Amino acid sequence: MEDLSxxxxxxxxxxEEVDHGDFTSVFQTGESxxxxxxxxxxxxxxxxxxxxxxxxxxPYDCSQPPPFSLLSPRHSCTSRPPRSPHQVYKTGPQRxxxxxxxxxGALPRTENxxxxxxxxxxxxxxxxxxxxxTELTMxxxxxxxSKFRHVFxxxxxxxxxxxxxxxxxxxxxxxxxxxxxxxxxxxxxxSGGGAFLVLPLSKMGRLDKNHPLVTGHAGPVLDIDWxxxxxxxxxxCSEDTTAMVWQIPDQMGTRPISEPIVVLEGHSKRxxxxxxxxxxxxxxxxAGSDNLIIIWNxxxxxxxxxxxxxxxxxxxxxxxxxxxxxxxTCKDRRLRVCDPRKREVVAERMxxxxxxRPMRAIFTRDGNLFTTGFTRMSQRELGLWDPTHFEEPxxxxxxxxxxxxxxxxxxPDTNMVYLCGKGDSSIRYFEITEEPPYVHYLSTFSSxxxxxxxxxxxxRGVDVxxxxxxxxxxxxxxxxxxxxxxxPRKSDLFQDDLYPDTAGPDPALEPExxxxxxxxxxxxxxxxxxxxxxxxxxxxxxxxxxxxxxxxTRRSMSSCDGSANLPxxxxxxxxxxxxxxxxxxxxxxxxxxxxxxxxxxxxxxxx
Numbered sequence: 001m002e003d004l005s006x007x008x009x010x011x012x013x014x015x016e017e018v019d020h021g022d023f024t025s026v027f028q029t030g031e032s033x034x035x036x037x038x039x040x041x042x043x044x045x046x047x048x049x050x051x052x053x054x055x056x057x058x059p060y061d062c063s064q065p066p067p068f069s070l071l072s073p074r075h076s077c078t079s080r081p082p083r084s085p086h087q088v089y090k091t092g093p094q095r096x097x098x099x100x101x102x103x104x105g106a107l108p109r110t111e112n113x114x115x116x117x118x119x120x121x122x123x124x125x126x127x128x129x130x131x132x133x134t135e136l137t138m139x140x141x142x143x144x145x146s147k148f149r150h151v152f153x154x155x156x157x158x159x160x161x162x163x164x165x166x167x168x169x170x171x172x173x174x175x176x177x178x179x180x181x182x183x184x185x186x187x188x189x190x191s192g193g194g195a196f197l198v199l200p201l202s203k204m205g206r207l208d209k210n211h212p213l214v215t216g217h218a219g220p221v222l223d224i225d226w227x228x229x230x231x232x233x234x235x236x237c238s239e240d241t242t243a244m245v246w247q248i249p250d251q252m253g254t255r256p257i258s259e260p261i262v263v264l265e266g267h268s269k270r271x272x273x274x275x276x277x278x279x280x281x282x283x284x285x286x287a288g289s290d291n292l293i294i295i296w297n298x299x300x301x302x303x304x305x306x307x308x309x310x311x312x313x314x315x316x317x318x319x320x321x322x323x324x325x326x327x328x329t330c331k332d333r334r335l336r337v338c339d340p341r342k343r344e345v346v347a348e349r350m351x352x353x354x355x356x357r358p359m360r361a362i363f364t365r366d367g368n369l370f371t372t373g374f375t376r377m378s379q380r381e382l383g384l385w386d387p388t389h390f391e392e393p394x395x396x397x398x399x400x401x402x403x404x405x406x407x408x409x410x411x412p413d414t415n416m417v418y419l420c421g422k423g424d425s426s427i428r429y430f431e432i433t434e435e436p437p438y439v440h441y442l443s444t445f446s447s448x449x450x451x452x453x454x455x456x457x458x459x460r461g462v463d464v465x466x467x468x469x470x471x472x473x474x475x476x477x478x479x480x481x482x483x484x485x486x487x488p489r490k491s492d493l494f495q496d497d498l499y500p501d502t503a504g505p506d507p508a509l510e511p512e513x514x515x516x517x518x519x520x521x522x523x524x525x526x527x528x529x530x531x532x533x534x535x536x537x538x539x540x541x542x543x544x545x546x547x548x549x550x551x552x553t554r555r556s557m558s559s560c561d562g563s564a565n566l567p568x569x570x571x572x573x574x575x576x577x578x579x580x581x582x583x584x585x586x587x588x589x590x591x592x593x594x595x596x597x598x599x600x601x602x603x604x605x606x607x
Contacts (some may be wrong), residue, residue, distance in 0.1 A: 144435075144440065146431060146433075146440070147487065147497060147498070148414060148416060148431055148442060148469075148487065149442065150487065150488055151416075151429065151442055151443065151469065151485055151486065151487055152443065152445075152485070152486060152488070153427060153443075153445030153483050153484070153485050153486075154483070154484050154486060155447060155474075155481055155482070155483050156481060156482040156483070156484070159204060159205060160204055160482060161204065161205075161479055161480060161481045161482065162184065162199060162203075162204060162205070162207065162479060162480040162481075163205065163206045163207060163478070163479045164206050164207040164209075164478060164479070165186055165188060165197060165207055165475075165478060165479055165480055166188050166189040166478065167186060167187070167188060167189070167452050167453065167475050167476070167477060167478070168187040168188055168189055168220065168221070169189060170187070170220045170222065172222050172223075172272060173315070173358055173405050173407075173422065174187075174222055174223045174272070174453070175223075175407060175453045175454050175455060176452060176453030176475055177224075177453045177454060177455035177473055177475050177480070178224045178225055178226050178234070178455055179201075179226070179455040179456070179457050179461070179473050180226040180231050180457070180458060180461060181201070181231060181457070181458065181460055181461035181531060181533045182200065182201065182231045182232070182250075182533045183198050183199065183200060183201065183226070183231070183232075183234075183248060184198070184199045184200075184201055184455065184473060184480065185197065185198045185199075185224050185226070185234060186199075186453075186455075186475065186480060187221045187222075187224060187453075188213065190213065190215065190220075193215060193216075193217055193218050193219065193220075193240075194215075194217035194218070194219050194220040194221035194238045194239070194240070195213040195214060195215040195217070195221065195256075196213065196214050196221050196224055196236060197211070197213055197214070198214055198234070198248050198252065199211070200250075200252070210254060211252070212252060212253060212254060212255055212256040212257060213256050213257075214234075214236075214246055214248075214256065214257045214258075215256050215257070215258050216244055216246075216257070216258050216259065216260050217236065217238035217239075217240050217242070217244065218238070218240040219238045219239030219240035219270070220238060220239050221236050221237070221238050222237055222238060222239060222270065222271065222272045223236070223237050223271075223272060223273055223274050224236045224237075224274070225274050225275055225276055226276075227276050228276055228278060228458070228503070228505065229276075229281055229505050229506065229507045230505070231505065231533050231534070232247060232248050232249070232250070233245065233246070233247060233248070233261075234246045234248055235274045235276065235284055235298075236274065237271035237272065237273070237274040237286060237288075238270070238271065239270040239271075240270075241265070241267045241268060241269060241270060241271060241288070242263055242264060242265050242267075242271065243263075243264040243267075243271050243274055243284070243286045243296075244260035244262070244263050244264070245260055245261045245262045245264070245284070245298050246260050246261060247261050249600075249603065253602070253603045255602075255603060257603070261298075262298055262301045263301075264284070264286065264294075264296050264298075264301065264303075266286075266292075266294050266296075266303050266306070267286065267288035267289075267290050267292060267294065268288075268290045268292075269288050269289040269290040270288060270289045271286050271287070271288040271289075272287065272288060272289060272314075273285075273286065273287035273288075273314065273316065273317050274286050275317055275318070275319065277319060277323045277514070278319050278321065278322070278323045278503070278522060279322055279323045279507060279508040279509055279514075279519075279520055279521065279522050279523075280323055280507060280508070280509040280510070280511055280513070280514040281299070281507035281509065281510055281511060282297055282298040282299040282511055283295060283296070283297065283298075283304075283323075283511055283514060284296045284298050285317060285319075285326070285340075287314045287317050287328075289313060291308065291310045291311065291312060291313065291314065292306060292307070292308055293306070293307040293308075293310070293314070293317070293328075293338075293340075294306050294307075295340055297511045299511065304511070304515060305340050305341070305343065307338065307340065307343055309336070309338065309344075309345050310328065310330050310332075310336070311330075311332055312330050312331035312332045313330065313331040314328055314329070314330055314331075315328075315329040315330060315331065315358045315359060315360065316328070316329050316359075316360050316361065318361060318362040318363055319363065320363040320367065321363065321365055321367075321412065321521060321522070322519045322520060322521050322522075323509075323514065323519065324339070324519045325337055325338065325339055325340075325346070325363075326338055326340065326363075327361045327362070327363060327369055327387075328361070329358070329359040329360060329361050329371070331358075333350065333351045333356065333359075334348055334349065334350055334351070335348070335349040335352045335359070335361055335369065335371065335385070335390075336348050336349075337369075337387045341514075341515065341517060346387075347387045347388070347390060348390070349385065349390040352371050352373065352383055352385060352393070353371065353372075353373025353374055353375065353381060353383065354374075354375055354376045355373055355374025355375050355376060355378060355379075356374075357373070357374040357378070357403075357405070358373075358405050359371060359372065359373040359374075360372045360373070360405065360406065360407060360408055362408050362410050362417075363410075364384075364410065364412070364415070364432060365412040365415065367387070368384055368385060368386055368387070368394065368432075369384070369385040369386075369387055370382070370383070370384055370385075370408060370410065370417055370432070370439075371383045371384075371385060372405070372406035372407075372408055372419065375398065377401075378401060378403075379398050379399070379400065379401050380398070380399045380400055380401070380402055380406055380421070381396060381397060381398045381399060382396075382397050382399065382406070382408075382419070382430075382439065383395065383396045383397070384396075384432065384438055384439055394438050395437055395438040395439045397437075397439060397441075399419075399428070402421060402423070402424065403423065404421035404422040404423040404424050405421065405422060406419045406420070406421045407419070407420050407421070407422070407454060409454070409456040409472070411459065411469070411470055412503075413459050413499070413500050413502050414431075414469055414470075414498075415431060415432045415433070416429055416430065416431050416432070416442070416469075416470070417429065417430050417431075417432065417439075418456070418470065418472065418485075420451060420454040420472070420474075421451075422451065422452065422453070423450050423451070424450060424451060425446060425447050425448060425449060425450050425451065426444050426445060426446040426447070427444065427445040427454075427472065427474075427483070428441070428443075428444050429442050429443065429444075429445075429485070430442060445483060445485075447474075449476050451474045451475060451476070452475040452476060452477060453475035454472055454473065454474055454475065455472065455473035455475075455480075456470070456471075456472055456473075457470070457471040457472070457473070458502075458503075459499075459502040459503070459527070460502055460503075460504065460505070460525070460527065460531040461531065463484075464494060464495075464499055464527050464528075464530060465492070465530075466484070466486060467486050467487045467488070467489045467495060467498060468484050468485065468486050469485055469486070469487055469498055469499075470484075470485040471483065471484050471485065472485070494527075494528050499526075499527045499528075501524035501525060501526050501527075502524060502525065502527060503522035503523070503524060503525075504522070504523050504524060504525035505534065506523045507523075508520035508521065508522060508523050
């Protein structure tokens with residue numbers, strides 16, 4: 001056999017004949033373009049291939065290189081591709097059959113075609129591999145179609161970050177960060193109690209040493225959460241067994257904020273979880289180490305619902321889209337779905353992840369549950385569950401081996417989940433669909449430094465002009481870094497497919513309506529013209545008179561019955577004293593209001 005490096009010399013007319021020859025049949029049937037002449041030879045008398053002869057009946061021997069690939073250097077794979085619509089790829093050196101015998105002396109399989117027809121699968125001893133246009137089209141159709149396949153993360157520049165922030169070192173699996181379209185809040189180290197920092201998003205760069213903190217808790221702050229219906233209201237919880245609600249002014253003064261709007265006292269141990277209701281006004285949920293879940297009406301400061309169905313420490317709580325249910329993960333390795341108004345557990349799953357390390361669970365927009373946890377071998381894994389059929393998971397995927405708990409952040413508009421592990425230096429993001437495998441891995445954003453916590457911006461706070469679909473705020477040891485998740489698009493116009501109507505700041509229900517059993521989806525708004533945060537709205541707390549809820553005792557009833565025997569002069573004197581007391585109370589209330597207004601002016605820096 002001639003050396004493969006040797007090429008045959010052809011004239012220009014013969015090269016043109018080769019270029020315009022019928023190669024389609026060669027690639028569809030796998031047969032050689034050369035044919036056997038009457039004399040039984042595959043070449044003409046001149047030693048050149050005769051392309052006008054008939055095709056052989058047997059398939060082309062794939063151990064030999066195709067003759068048309070050796071006709072001219074401009075038809076070889078090392079130069080430009082041939083003019084035919086098919087492509088020729090070089091896959092490896094040609095070897096003899098004897099070199100491929102195994103250790104037992106047996107020769108490899110001789111057939112070069114598998115399956116129906118003559119589609120050829122390349123093997124180790126193949127010299128050439130053919131790929132037709134049909135095969136290329138089929139390979140493209142295998143790739144899943146999604147507009148979020150090419151989402152990429154990009155960290156902000158140095159001047160766009162927030163420096164000199166002493167992030168808290170409390171050993172609690174919390175995000176330590178909360179963000180909304182107006183403010184960034186971070187739990188920080190503080191002496192003499194717990195504190196957290198609130199910064200306007202526009203105040204980037206190095207933090208001023210005299211910037212005021214929010215200091216009201218007697219113990220370290222464990223969790224914070226912004227109200228979805230008022231960008232100036234923030235809730236916090238602490239080891240001092242209390243939860244507090246704060247009004248943050250638009251213009252931060254120079255003095256620390258130490259007076260909350262309302263203090264919620266009802267837990268006997270530290271409170272580690274605080275989360276707002278997604279659609280009802282002023283409904284707040286807290287969970288503590290006393291294994292108790294309490295739902296509050298912040299407008300009145302009273303506890304509406306209390307549940308004690310958990311026998312051990314509660315890891316996390318997540319509301320569903322309309323706030324009719326919430327799911328919890330617990331140290332007893334159970335995943336629960338609870339109906340707060342019925343005060344019962346409606347669904348339960350034992351050990352969705354076999355490991356004993358903490359789990360996390362969130363509701364998706366379809367009503368399914370997305371969970372993160374650990375296997376028995378301490379490998380991190382994620383799962384997708386249908387709460388109506390808890391026997392088998394919809395999807396279960398192992399990720400890697402690490403100690404950090406994966407914190408999931410869910411975007412219901414794009415149905416994407418961002419997984420951030422404490423101590424990791426990467427952010428993985430997945431897309432949840434209705435087609436198998438249901439949870440599709442998209443990509444990973446990696447950086448050099450590990451993360452202490454993470455904040456997730458609501459969709460109404462992203463920059464739609466840059467096709468930004470999500471923004472996360474990564475906490476380092478002494479700074480906070482924004483990370484933008486962007487879909488690459490060439491057009492500068494508003495992308496309707498990327499930004500469906502999203503949840504706005506208006507509540508859909510009042511506390512009384514929700515408590516009576518009514519459910520409503522969030523009120524949606526368009527992002528076509530961008531989102532402009534509204535002005536500060538004051539949260540009014542109307543506390544009920546505690547004496548109104550106390551039943552009258554028999555002793556008080558008897559005293560009322562005997563009041564008819566009092567002399568008329570004594571009754572008139574008592575009435576006058578009551579009138580004087582009312583007047584004094586009114587004057588004191590007016591004075592208190594004036595002093596509060598002056599204090600707010602000094603705090604805001606307007607006085």
